[in-house]
Amino acid sequence: MKFVCNKDDILNEILYSMDFTSQRNSLSITSNVYLETSGGRLIIRATDQKLGFSTEIAVETLQAGKTTVFCEKLLNILRSLPDTKIDFSLEDGMLTIKPEEQNIDFKLRTIGADEFPSLENSESSSYFTIPQKSFTDMANQTMFAISEDETRYFLCGLYLERNASGMNMVATDGRRLSIVERTFEEDLPMFPSIIIPPKFFTELKKLSTDEGMLDLAITENILFAKIGNRTFYTTLIKGQYPNYRRVIPETQTYTCTMRIQDMLDALKRVSLLVENKAKRIFLDISESGVLLTSDESEVGEAKEIIACQYEGPDTKVSLNYTYLVNPLKVMEGEYFSISFTEPTRAMTVKPDSNKDYFHIIMPMQPNA
Structure with missing residues (x-):
């Protein structure tokens, strides 16, 4: 087995392959990457038995053949080499890696390609x-x-x-x-x-x-x-x-609308003083605004009010603040809404625009 290819071409594919190998056991065949060359192509495969990866790149095939080599070591070697063409050759169970016109020579032990597990395939x-x-x-x-x-x-x-x-x-x-x-x-x-x-x-x-x-x-x-x-x-x-779908409310009585960035900024500040493992904060929703409050603790307490559009009774909601932060971080648009009927029942969080996604949050019980 002998082939020549550009460093960057093979480096990129070995980098992707690394994520599909078993990295806990360096002696396992699934810690190796499969290499096979013929007809000016190099086939690269990797698997940890649950996930699999296959790709191919153009190379100069001097002698067809196949083998497997420890992926992590191959990746580290390739990263260390200068940007040039690299000669690969297999002899007596050793893969030689040598950059052209360089006084650099690596040899890696290999395991026979026949021991590499077959990858799944689809028509x-x-x-x-x-x-x-x-x-x-x-x-x-x-x-x-x-x-x-x-x-x-x-x-x-x-x-x-x-x-x-x-x-x-x-x-x-x-x-x-x-x-x-x-x-x-x-x-x-x-x-x-x-x-x-x-x-x-x-x-x-x-x-x-x-x-x-x-x-x-x-x-x-x-x-x-x-x-x-x-x-x-x-x-x-x-x-x-x-x-x-059983937990998605068919209708909800009240809707409170706020700016996404206002809520994210307030949650970031108020959560600084959240000490409980449940990451609980309180939202006091009223027509004059939404008051965010951390649990009072030995450290102290944080409060912040943000503007909102809301018509309904004053309502106090207790929830895990990360359940709001996570969807708001990826939500598109400028505004979002929280819809609810009762403070202890499912709340719907969605962008205040015609998007095709939404989120359901179960509040905590007030005395939890």
Whole structure:
């Protein structure tokens, strides 16, 4: 096996591959990256058995062959080399890495390519296409509401389902819920509802340019994605996702509208004196404004009033302030609204514009 390629070309792909390897055990074959060259192409693969990645780049193939090498060491070596063409050659189980016209010579031990696990694959005919930016935006509006309670593993991912004209994406941890109901101009096939691990979206954001299209394929157990020459996939979370629509209020009596930035700034300041683990603050909503108050503690107390538009009775709400901060950070527009009927029942938070997403927050009990 011998090939020559530009440093930057292979460095970029090995950098992406690193995230798909098993990094806890350097002796595991899944800590290695798979390299195979023939016909002027280099195929690169990586997997940790739950996620997989495959890509290819143009190289000068001098001798076809394949092997695997410890990904982290290869990445560190490539980063250290000067920007030039690099010669790679495999002999006696050692991969030699040598920049052209440089007195630099690295040798890395390899493991035979036959020991590398096979990657999942999907038929090309099963892919459908949607805009990259639209799909990543859906994740941005929901990911923060994913549960971290592994005993309720089915809530530890993003729920994706087909709707009449597009897709819904949902996340909930039982105390809050975020949902995007998006329409797509593209013709989407019917597919089963799935629960996607959050790491898939972490990698998608790294690989996505937010321009152009994203190809997706959904099977019973796997979600595949393609961007250009790069293909990656994740195994799906098994389990029955709860009927989330049961917690969405059909109607609510009162609505309070405020500037997004006003609330974010006030929450940032008032939360400085929040000492309780529940991260509780109080909102006193009245026609004269919204008073934010921290719990009084040994440290002290913080209060701030922001302007609002509201018609209704004075209402005191207790909630985890991060449940407001997280959606407001990614919300579009200048204003948002909180709609409610009673201070202890579900509240709806949404942008004060015609957007396709909203958030449900369960307040705390006053004496909790």
